[in-house]
Amino acid sequence: xxxxxxxxxxxxxxxxxxxxxxxxxxxxxxxxxxxxxxxxxxxxxxxxxxxxxxxxxxxxxxxxxxxxxxxxxxxxxxxxxxxxxxxxxxxxxxxxxxxxxxxxxxxxxxxxxxxxxxxxxxxxxxxxxxxxxxxxxxxxxxxxxxxxxxxxxxxxxxxxxxxxxxxx
Amino acid sequence: xxxxxxxxxxxxxxxxxxxxxxxxxxxxxxxxxxxxxxxxxxxxxxxxxxxxxxxxxxxxxxxxxxxxxxxxxxxxxxxxxxxxxxxxxxxxxxxxxxxxxxxxxxxxxxxxxxxxxxxxxxxxxxxxxxxxxxxxxxxxxxxxxxxxxxxxxxxxxxxxxxxxxxxxxxxxxxxxxxxxxxxxxxxxxxxxxxxxxxxxxxxxxxxxxxxxxxxxxxxxx
Numbered sequence: 001x002x003x004x005x006x007x008x009x010x011x012x013x014x015x016x017x018x019x020x021x022x023x024x025x026x027x028x029x030x031x032x033x034x035x036x037x038x039x040x041x042x043x044x045x046x047x048x049x050x051x052x053x054x055x056x057x058x059x060x061x062x063x064x065x066x067x068x069x070x071x072x073x074x075x076x077x078x079x080x081x082x083x084x085x086x087x088x089x090x091x092x093x094x095x096x097x098x099x100x101x102x103x104x105x106x107x108x109x110x111x112x113x114x115x116x117x118x119x120x121x122x123x124x125x126x127x128x129x130x131x132x133x134x135x136x137x138x139x140x141x142x143x144x145x146x147x148x149x150x151x152x153x154x155x156x157x158x159x160x161x162x163x164x165x166x167x168x
Numbered sequence: 169x170x171x172x173x174x175x176x177x178x179x180x181x182x183x184x185x186x187x188x189x190x191x192x193x194x195x196x197x198x199x200x201x202x203x204x205x206x207x208x209x210x211x212x213x214x215x216x217x218x219x220x221x222x223x224x225x226x227x228x229x230x231x232x233x234x235x236x237x238x239x240x241x242x243x244x245x246x247x248x249x250x251x252x253x254x255x256x257x258x259x260x261x262x263x264x265x266x267x268x269x270x271x272x273x274x275x276x277x278x279x280x281x282x283x284x285x286x287x288x289x290x291x292x293x294x295x296x297x298x299x300x301x302x303x304x305x306x307x308x309x310x311x312x313x314x315x316x317x318x319x320x321x322x323x324x325x326x327x328x329x330x331x332x333x334x335x336x337x338x339x340x341x342x343x344x345x346x347x348x349x350x351x352x353x354x355x356x357x358x359x360x361x362x363x364x365x366x367x368x369x370x371x372x373x374x375x376x377x378x379x380x381x382x383x384x385x386x387x388x389x
Contacts, residue, residue, distance in 0.1 A: 005205055012197070016189040030193060034200050035380070041204045067379040100183035107180060124184045158177040 002053065004041050011057055012037075014125075018058065021120040022065045023109065036064045055135045062117070107157050111150050118146035119154075199302060202340075203310030305331060305340045312347045321354035342368075346377045353388045361385060 002010070016033055024032045039060050047056055108116050114136075121132040122143065129147070133140045189197075198205060308331040315323035328348045331338065338344070345368045352361035365381050372378070 008201070008205060012194060013189060016193075016197075017184075017187045020187045021184060029189075030197055030200070031375075033197055035377070037197075037201055037204070038380075041201075071379065097183055097186060100180050101186050103180045104183050107177075123181065124187075154181075155173065155177055158180065159173040161173075161176070 001044075001047065001049065004037075004044055007040060007044065007053065007057070008037060011054070014054070015057065015061055017125065018061050018120065019065055021108070021124055022062065022116065023069055023105070024065055025105075028068070032064060032068050035068075036061055039064060052134070058135050066113075103161065107154050107161075110153055110157050115146045115150040115153070118143050119150040122147055123150075199306075200340075202306035203313065301335065302339055305335050305338045308334070309340055309343055309347060312344075312351070316347065316350055316354065319354065321351045324348075324351035324354070342372050342375050342377050345372075346381055349381055350384060353384055358385075358388055361388070 012033070015036055016029060019032050019036065020026065020029050040057065043060070047053070108119070111119060117136065118132060121127045121135065122129055127135075129143050130140055133143045136143070308327055312324045312327035312331070315321075315327060324347060328344055328351060331340070331344050332348075335341070335344075345364065349361050349364050349368065352358075352364060362385060365385060368375070368381065369378065
């Protein structure tokens with residue numbers, strides 16, 4: 001079995017990206033990642049290798065992120081609905097990228113958790129569908145179906161966004 | 169941004185490439201995980217190989233932690249200080265001599281008052297640098313965690329209160345309070361744990377430690 005340090009070293013970037021993409025605001029990613037690894041540290045001795053380590057780790061990430069998103073603080077932020085973009089206005093390229101990233105948050109928020117997770121793993125993380133299916137404990141066809149619906153919803157959302165921009 | 173919805177979506181999705189953590193962010197995260205990661209290899213990195221054990225390993229870890237905290241571009245202590253600037257009343261005994269055992273038994277007092285009692289007794293030297301302070305905070309809480317892991321709630325509380333006296337508004341104050349609450353639960357002092365949790369909630373309303381504290385209290389019912 002790997003040590004905690006090995007798990008951290010190997011997977012910290014994956015955890016960070018996934019925490020962010022499952023809906024944790026950038027300002028809170030560090031806090032949530034800390035909590036993920038505290039849980040990992042506590043539970044790793046009980047990991048017996050029944051599943052892949054990444055599958056187990058991803059389950060921890062999902063649980064911690066779900067806790068975070070249920071918190072009162074997160075609800076308050078969502079109510080305000082404003083997206084902070086911490087980039088100076090004269091830095092056009094960075095501003096554009098920050099805007100695109102903020103829009104990605106908005107689009108992903110339109111998906112339910114199952115579709116969002118499938119999209120994050122396969123489209124953003126570049127994972128094979130069969131690996132995502134194993135990680136999420138469902139048939140490959142289910143993942144394909146979630147991905148298809150997720151893409152349709154995102155394209156529809158992008159179209160609405162485009163219309164709003166052109167008429168706004 | 170593109171006017172074509174499909175291209176716009178591609179552009180938006182491509183922005184996920186910016187989700188990669190920076191080296192500074194990783195360094196801060198490593199510093200926050202502190203003792204869990206063991207001694208960093210070569211004084212840097214994120215805690216390579218082997219668990220911390222013995223005074224030599226601890227010394228190396230402390231040096232590594234200091235280095236990691238500095239790599240973060242500004243001290244972690246300063247970073248956390250901006251997130252937790254309010255003070256809070258938490259138990260402490262008035263009698264300094266009996267402090268250690270009394271803390272384990274009950275004892276509310278303000279952290280600031282406890283800190284003042286301590287000033288001039290143990291730590292009347294030059295103030296530690298930010299990185300030294302963080303390393304010392306981590307060491308004290310690491311000892312508390314070890315005591316808890318061994319089922320020694322009283323021992324954990326003693327280390328926690330030692331941290332509270334030295335670093336009442338320390339960078340790791342949230343972690344300290346979570347450990348204190350866990351120790352109180354281990355000791356079967358549920359009412360004290362609830363009280364401390366309630367103070368914690370007021371002081372750190374945004375804390376990511378909160379779900380864990382809540383779960384701990386729920387499980388102990």
